[in-house]
Amino acid sequence: MNYLIASYAVVLGSILLYKAYVAREKATLKRSLAGFKTASPQESKAG
Amino acid sequence: MNGYRVLVAVLHKEMLTEWRSRDRVIAMLIFSLLVVVIYHFALPELPSSEVPSTVSGLLWSAYLFAAILGLNRSFSAELENHALTGLAMAPLDRGWIFLGKALANFILLIFIQALTATAFALGFDLDLRSLFLPLAGIFALGAVGITSVGTLFAAIAVRTRNQELLLPLLLLPLLMPILIAATTATRALLLGEPVPGTPVRMLVMADTIFLVLSFICFEYVLDD
């Protein structure tokens, strides 16, 4: 029983961890891209 | 220039540079003989009945490590003076350049295999003379597989960071079918059984797949 719970827990835990990692990467990149899009017109005005 | 002449030209150049420096062949040979000595010290004294079944595995792992050692330097000369870029720009079929390179590595490996097998025969008291032809056949089949993908990924690894670290990690998992089939066949021969059909077919199959894929893929390795 314990072994059974352990194997399901490992699988679900790893998937969720990986999912969280991918979601964080995605959020960081989106933010950085959005920042670029708002920042670049001002930069070109200043230049 | 037709393919055959490209092959001969590359092979000639390879053998000539190897003959002049002899760096690679000496390093490979000393390394593979050292492996024999290391196995002698690392393993317990084997009863003579177990020697044939153990030696085939030892032999092939020594070959594999020595081959990787040599393959690591296979393209390093081309990296200097941008000769690899020159080769890539030459109006030649790159598959034939690959075959020339691979054939040179094959000849080198066969040479190492023969000498190492002799050292094993002396060190572990095996009489291989009666098995010369079938053993040579198995060695050659294994060497084709090792040097075909070996040459392909040597050309790749040489242009990455940490090439010496990367090549064994790339090659060893790929060469596992060759290793398994070759050790099985060699073990059967050393045990005095007839030439085994299944591992030999397996070797032929793996060699064919590896040769064809490497020939095709080499086209994309040099593209820069």
Add this chain to the structure above:
Amino acid sequence: MNSSTTTHWIDRNAAKLGTPSLLLALLLTAVWAVSVVTAPVDSAQGLIQKTLYVHVPCAFAAYMGFVITGLCGIMYLWKEETAYDRLAYAAAEVGILFCSLVLITGPIWARGTWGKWWSWDARLAVTVLLWFLYLAYLLLRSFSEGSPRTARFAAIYGVVGVPVIILNYFAIDLAGGRAMHPDNLEQGSLGAGMGMPFLLGVLAILAIFFHLLFTRTEVETLRAEELRTHLLSDSH
């Protein structure tokens, strides 16, 4: 190839399918969980046999990932569209995740039934080799510089890797690998009432696999886009 105005179908669909595949995965996982709990207890092995419903589907997902990596490798070498490389990369990474899960759940199951963590069983050995193969793939990617070169090298490795998977199966049989696994798992050797949770497990894990694959691909798409924006702003 003007990728700034027209996006590749892979990038488009990966972004679009993220949410639907998540919903599908959640739904299937819920049904699967119920069906695993209510599945009959194996008469010989007891409860531990229920590991099967997650162990084998994970293996399917791992193979799926590596086959996608190989196919995308061929497509990349042929079409030279970077989207194939992004999908190949994502598939290898998600494939490694599921392959690791096979290698973790397998020994847990073995420990529960045979009393020892590891045995050099044929399929286990093949899976370990597979794991090393694609670990080397990821290492090759991180060791090579310049994106077209990385993509080309990785594609070649991915393409050569697929026949090796098949060859390994023959090779290990030949080496006389002791088999602990039943051979005909798929051909109805499952007891009564065990087919459904197994099937649901496969569907749920594959849905999770594709969800992770889509979002991971999307991350690569965004990364490429970010790189392009950086380059554009630098050139101003």
